[in-house]
Amino acid sequence: MIYAQGQKVIVGDNDRTVLELLQIRLDTAGYHVCVARSGQSVVDTLRTVRPAVVILDAGLAEPSAYEILEGLKKRGEKPCPVLLTGRRLCPDDVKRGIGLGVRDCMLKPFSGADVVERVARLLRPPAPPKAPPPAAVRPPPADFGAAYL
Secondary structure, X not given: OOOOOOOEEEEEOOOHHHHHHHHHHHHXXXXXXXXXXXXXXXXXXXXXXXXXXXXXXOOOOOOOHHHHHHHHHHOOOOOOOEEEEEOOOOHHHHXXXXXXXXXXXXXXXXXXXHHHHHHHHHHOOOOOOOOOOOOOXXXXXXXXXXXXX
C-alpha cells in the first residue's frame, strides 16, 4: 500500500490477542506500529510519537478512550485520524466519539485485513472537489464577427 510506508500507527487495546493481530497485520502492510495495553500507555506513547493514525479500543481504562480523545482534541494541533473499536459500540458511543474527533468505528470481532483497509482509507488524501458542471454553451450571435471587422 502506497500510504503505509513508514507511517506510524498507535494501537491501544487491553486485549493481547487483538494487539498481536493488529501489530502483525499492520507491520506486514508497511506501517510502524506502537502497541499500548492501557489508556496510560497510549497517553505516554502519544507524548513521544506523532502517529499518522490512532486505533483505540473503547474499553480502555485509566484513562478511558474518551478521555484520551478529549486530550487529543485539547492539544490544539492538527489531529490525526482515530479509529475507535469496541465489542459494544452503541449509537451514543459513536456519536460521542465523532464529537471528539473519531473518523471511523469498527465493532469487534474484526479481521486484520479490514483494519488495514480502514487505516489506509483514513490516510488517503481527500479527493479534490468536483468541478462545477460547465455552463451551458450558447452559440455566438449571428452578427458576432461583424462587430470586430
